[in-house]
Amino acid sequence: MSSLKSLEVSDQLPSVELEPVDRLTLIKYAGASDDYNPIHTIDQEAQNAGLPGIIAHGMWTMGNLSRLFSAHIEEGYIEDYRVRFTGMVFWKIYCR
Numbered sequence: 001m002s003s004l005k006s007l008e009v010s011d012q013l014p015s016v017e018l019e020p021v022d023r024l025t026l027i028k029y030a031g032a033s034d035d036y037n038p039i040h041t042i043d044q045e046a047q048n049a050g051l052p053g054i055i056a057h058g059m060w061t062m063g064n065l066s067r068l069f070s071a072h073i074e075e076g077y078i079e080d081y082r083v084r085f086t087g088m089v090f091w092k093i094y095c096r
């Protein structure tokens with residue numbers, strides 16, 4: 001792994017590949033986060049709410065996104081991490 005300090009303009013960081021999420025992961029996250037909203041785990045409930053299927057929890061998505069830069073956290077460049085939730089992550093689309 002290269003450090004951010006050694007990068008030149010136009011250099012690229014190594015790719016980070018996240019594992020596809022499965023329904024069991026979302027169910028486990030619901031328990032861990034105490035967010036039992038059924039739109040995250042039950043297809044019919046998501047559809048009743050007008051969604052095409054279940055959606056991933058926003059905070060689960062945020063946590064996985066942080067994996068893009070977590071290898072560099074100790075370099076001291078990252079002092080804060082914030083996101084703006086502007087859309088939903090649909091499980092059927094996200095899961096391969």
